[in-house]
Every structure is written in C-alpha cells, then in structure tokens.
Amino acid sequence: MSSADIVGIDAGAVGRWFATLGVDFAGPLAFERIGLGQSNLTYLVKDQDGHRWVLRRPPLGHLLASAHDVAREARILTALESTAVPTPRVLGLTDDPAVTDVPLLLMEYVDGQVVDTMSIARSLTPERRRAIGVSLPRTLAKIHAVDLEAIGLTGLASHKPYAQRQLKRWSAQWERSKTRELPALEGLTRRLVAAVPEQRELTLVHGDFHLRNVITSHDSGEVTAVLDWELSTLGDPLADMGSLLAYWPAQGENTLGDFVGTALDGFPHREELVAAYSAASGRDLTALGYWHTMGLWKVAIIAEGVMRRAMDDPRNKAASGTPTAERIEALVTKAHEVADTAGI
Template sequence: MSSADIVGIDAGAVGRWFASLGVDFAGPLAFERIGLGQSNLTYLVKDQDGHRWVLRRPPLGHLLASAHDVAREARILTALESTVVPTPRVLGLTDEPAVTDVPLLLMEFVDGQVVDTMSIARSLTPERRRAIGMSLPRTLAKIHAVDLQVTGLTGLAGHKPYAQRQLKRWSAQWERSRTRELPALEDLTRRLVAAVPEQREPTLVHGDFHLRNVITSYDTGEVTAVLDWELSTLGDPLADLGSLLAYWPAKGENTSGDFAATALDGFPTREELVAAYSAASGRDLTALGYWHALGLWKVAIIAEGVMRRAMDEPRNKAASGTPTAERIDALVAKAHEVADTAGV
C-alpha cells in the first residue's frame, strides 16, 4: 500500500507538519499501520534514510466522548519526561485543519520488543518471559510513585473516589456499545457498586496497563517504554494492578481470546506479580480482589465496544481479530469467581 492510500492520514500534509516542527527527515515519508490497538490508530513513520517515528490518531468513525483523547495522552507523556517512568518523548501535537481532521500526536520511536502476538511470545525463552513479566509490576510501582505536584498532574482528574468514577464511566460505555442483553454483567455491576472499597491516596494510574502496552529491552526484558496513556487519570493504584491481573490469564483459563501468552512457561503467576508489586510499592493490598474483579468487568466492556465498533465500521478491525461473545462471557464469569473469593 502506498502512503497515499494509508487510511486516516494525509501523507503530504503530515510531511509539511514535520518540516514545521523542525524534525529533520529525508522525504517522502512512508506510513505503516502498526500495533494491534483497537482504539487509537498507531502508525510507524519512516523517511528515506530509515529514521523512524510513531504517529497516533483517534479511531475512524463515530467516537464516544473522551474515549480517545490523544491531546490528553500528549500532556501526560510530556509531564512524565522528567520522571523515572519509561515513556516515549513527545515531538509534536496538532489539530490544524490543514494537516488533519482529528488530533495527531507525534512521538519518538523506541526500539525494543513488543510482546503483542502469540508467535512473539512463543519465540522468547522462558527466562526472557519471566524477566519481562517481573518488570511489569515494578514499572507499575514507578507510575504510582510519580509526584503529582512536581509533574503538574494534580489537575488531571477530579479527586472524587475512583471506583465510583470507573463504575459510572464504564456502565455508560456498556449501555452505548453493547450488542445484546447480558444479565451476568448487569449482576456483576450491581455487586461492584455495592462493595466499593474506601478510597486511598490518589496516584497517577495508567488505566490500561498490560503486556501488549509496553516495549521491553531486547537485552534484559526490562520495560523501556510504557505506551497507550489515553485512559490515564488520577485514581486508586490498585486499579492498575487489578487490570494487569485481569489481562493475565493462567493455564486453562479462556478469558484471553487469541492472546494467552501469559499462560506460557516462564511468565510469572498472578501471585508472583502481586508479590513483586507489594515489594516495590509497600502498599496495603487488602482491596486487590475487588480491583481484579472490576478489571475483568472493564475488559469485558472494552471487548464488547471493540466488537461493536468492528460491526459498525469494518475498517476499525485490527490484525489481532475481534473479541467474541464467548470470550466476553468468560471474562464476566471469571470476574464473578474473583469477586466470590474476595467476598465482594
């Protein structure tokens, strides 16, 4: 596909924008859709000398309010440049009509391994899988230790309790994007609303932290960049750990669709992730079962939204395939099981 045909990008206008930013490049630029992102679209941009950058834009078609805010993502990434959280550097952000009809975010390209397909996960040694897995909770602890005053992120979100905000937001998302009746999910929502834990100190939360959303070192397996900050906000740090557990199926669990990477030998167990986070953060993890169940609930709602978007606008389908009703049902069933264990 030539760059002129790339969906969602005006190659000539983006080239002129690069020049206006002072980015040194040998034109013409070539664009390639990368990643398996089902929300914001991500493109690898290359020039004639092999230099690389990454460009992000919201998805095509009708958007739910605030769901795909690349300007917000740019603000968070810029604020994190001075911290120990590994992130790509922001090079530019534009919503100029001469360049684009939606906001575009330009970032540096961070080289490394993204474990976002089963073939990549299978190609790794068990030792490398373990190193990557154990780096994730340590990286989360770094995100949750960010000084909100110093980074200027205190105003990123209201300081109302995060659980209520999440339940309200994702329940509304469910109502707008569901494709069917699902009484088990409605029942789970009621359980979560009735058992909201006490709000602890608000920290920066990533909002969608999992294996596919990080770049890792080819040498050590350590996380070298955390990606996809569009859902980041201020909230309860255990929500991120609960999300990570929700995206971390064990052997024999059917909640992962086509991506059961974490069930492969070498990847740490959920219990090991929790122990590593506890050691790195020193936090009280009493309420974690609640946040694990809420994480599964949220993943189910996100998956339903992706299924709906792919039905409504086939061009939004990503290479990873589209979630199925069976997988969403499995996520809801697992959430009920986790909630039972946690006494929710």
C-alpha cells in the same frame, strides 16, 4: 499499499507538518499501520534514510466522548519525561485542519520488543518471559510513585473516589456500546457497586496497563516504554494492578481469546506479580480482589466496545481480530469467580 492510500492519514499534509517541527527527516515519508490496538490508531513513520517515528490518531468513525483523546495523552507523556517512568518522548501535536481532521500525536520511536502475539511470546526463553513479567509490576510501582504536583498533573482528573467514577463511566459505556443484553454483566456491576472499598490515596493511574502496552528491552526484558496513556487518570493505584491481573490469563483461561502468552512457561503467575508489586510499592493490597474483579469487568466492556466499533465500521478491525461474545462472557464468568474468592 502506498502511503498515499493509508487509511486515516493524509501523507502529504503530515509531511508538510513534519517540516514545521524541527525534526530532521529525508522525505518523502512512508506510513505503515502498526500494533494490534483497536482503539487509537498507531502508525510507524519512516523517512528515506530509515529514521523512524510513531504517529497516533483516534479511531475512524463515530467516537464516544473523551475515550480517544490524543491531546490528553500528549500532555501526560510530556509531564512524565522528567520522571522515572519509561515513556516515549512527544515531538508534536496538531489539530490543524490543514493537516488532519482529528488530533495527531507524533512521538519518538522506542526500539525494543512488544510481546503482542503468540509467536513472539513463544519465541522468548522462559528466563526472558520471567524478566519481562516481573518488570511490569515494578514499572507500575514507578507510575504510582510519581509526584503529581511536581509534574503538574494534579488537575488531570477528578479527585473524587475512583471506584465510583469508574463504575459510573464504564456502566454508561456499556449502555452505549452493548450489542445484546447480558444479565451476568449487569449482576457483576451490582456486586461492584455494593462492595466499593475505601479510597486511601490518589495517584497517577495508567488505566490500561498490560503486556501488550509496553516495549521491553531486547537485552534484559525490562520495560523501556509504557504506551497507550489515553485512559490514564488520577485514582486508586490498585486499579492498575487489578487491570494487569485481568489481562494475565493462566493456563486454561480463554478470557483474552487467542492471546494466552502469559500462560507459557516462565511468565510469572498472578500471585508472583502481586508479590513483586507489593515489594516495589509497599502498599496494603487487601482490596486487590475488588480491583481484579473490576479489571475483568472493564476489559469485558472495552471488548464489547471494540466489537461494536468493528460492526459499525469494518475499517476499525485490527490484525488481532475482533473480540467475540463468548470471550466477553468468559471474562464476566471469571470476574464472578474472583469476586466470590474476594468475598464481595
């Protein structure tokens, strides 16, 4: 496929926009859809000299309000440039109709390894898997330690209790995107509503933190860039840890479909992730079972939305395949198990 035919991008217009950004490049530019994400679309941009950049845009087709706000993502990434959180640098943002019909975000290309397929996960040594695994909760602790006032993000989102905000937002998302009735999910929602823990602090929350949303060093396995900030907000830091656990299947669990890389030898168990986060953050983790349950509930609702978008517009299908009803039901079942253990 030539760059002229790449879905979602006007190659000529983007090339003209590049020329206004002060970015040195040797045209013409080539574009390639990358990543397995089924939310915002991501493209690798290359020039004739082999220089690389990354371009992001919202998905194709009808969008739910605020769900794919790349301008907001750009604001967060720019604010984080001065912090200890590893992120790619923002080079440009445009919604100029001469360039694009949706906002476009241009970022630096961070070299490294994204562990987003089973073949990549299998290619790693157990030692490298372990290094990557323990780096994730330590990176989360850095995100949650950010001084919001110092970087100008106190106004990023509401300061009202996060659990209630999440329950309201994702319940509404479920109603808009569900493809069928699922009483077990409705029951899970009721359990979460009834057991909301007290919110003790408000921090920056990534909102979708997991193995496939980070770039890791080829040398050490440490996280070198955290990606996909579109769901980032202000809230309870344990929510991110709950999401990480939700996206970390153990052996024999099919909650993430074909991607069960974290069950391979060497990757830390969920209990070890919790211990690493506890050591790095010093936080009281009493309520973590609640947030792990909510993480699974949210992943199920996100998966349903992806399934719905792929049904509505097949161009939104990504290389990783589309979630299935069975996988979504497995997530809900696992969430009920975690809730039982947590006593909620």
